[in-house]
Amino acid sequence: MWQESIDSNRAANAAALAYVRKSLGPQAFDGETVHTMDYLEYAYLQTAQDGPAKAVVDELVGFQQSAAANLPTAYAVAAIPVRFALERRDWPAAASLSAPAIGFSLERFPWAEAMISFGRALGDARTGNIAGAQTEIAKLQSLEDPLKGKDSYWANQIEVQRLGAAGILAHVQGDDEKAVELVRAAADLEATMDKHPATPSAVLPARELLADLLLELNQPDAALAEYKEVLRTDPNRFRSILGEARAAKQSGDMAAAHDAYQKLVALSKPAGPERPELAEAKAYLTN
Numbered sequence: 001m002w003q004e005s006i007d008s009n010r011a012a013n014a015a016a017l018a019y020v021r022k023s024l025g026p027q028a029f030d031g032e033t034v035h036t037m038d039y040l041e042y043a044y045l046q047t048a049q050d051g052p053a054k055a056v057v058d059e060l061v062g063f064q065q066s067a068a069a070n071l072p073t074a075y076a077v078a079a080i081p082v083r084f085a086l087e088r089r090d091w092p093a094a095a096s097l098s099a100p101a102i103g104f105s106l107e108r109f110p111w112a113e114a115m116i117s118f119g120r121a122l123g124d125a126r127t128g129n130i131a132g133a134q135t136e137i138a139k140l141q142s143l144e145d146p147l148k149g150k151d152s153y154w155a156n157q158i159e160v161q162r163l164g165a166a167g168i169l170a171h172v173q174g175d176d177e178k179a180v181e182l183v184r185a186a187a188d189l190e191a192t193m194d195k196h197p198a199t200p201s202a203v204l205p206a207r208e209l210l211a212d213l214l215l216e217l218n219q220p221d222a223a224l225a226e227y228k229e230v231l232r233t234d235p236n237r238f239r240s241i242l243g244e245a246r247a248a249k250q251s252g253d254m255a256a257a258h259d260a261y262q263k264l265v266a267l268s269k270p271a272g273p274e275r276p277e278l279a280e281a282k283a284y285l286t287n
Contacts, residue, residue, distance in 0.1 A: 009040040030067035034076035042200040051272020074109035094123025111154035121165035220250035
């Protein structure tokens, strides 16, 4: 129901903006404003509408005056730019992520800062900046430590990100056994926690990160099992349907690959530049 999500969150966002700007001015925003934007961007990204998704990021950057700081505001302000980079696997963009300069500090919300460090760590690792990745992973640990014993949910959320980023760094450095061990630990820890109502989904589900890694390591059957598990809990995720198609193709199940690629094309309503993954799917379906 991605289109229903888009429609409802656009309406909710318009109502939120109208409400907050009556009292705070034309560039103001609040938690409801950006909360609806995060859900809206997520739905756009699952349907490969990257142009509208980028417009959400651009709108966020244009905000200037925030209502009182709260959890939904902090989550969305951090998640929206991170999500745009990671959902598209744009590693250079991920490496250059920073908190939007919109008059809202994330210092009170270490788990929000952690999302940005997580994105940078993955971007740095994937673009060969080993020292940068190590710095961001260390920062994740420093953001997690003060939450231990005080807020186990968000401490564990950061630990999921730290494990996942450390696993990808291990892979880039050639230790694939350690990489799989770390990313699997991230996925298993994430599976013990319910999704927080502030978020439509993690900025990159740990089990999808694991599945991508297994596929990269030429373990398509293992990867396929993980993609299917992601799709059980997060139905119709673009990246996991794509992974399902690639894993089936790599394992020689051409019928299953065809079905998954066909589902991906049917799910997508590209607006703006078409993703190369959609060209990949269409090429497979026409051969």
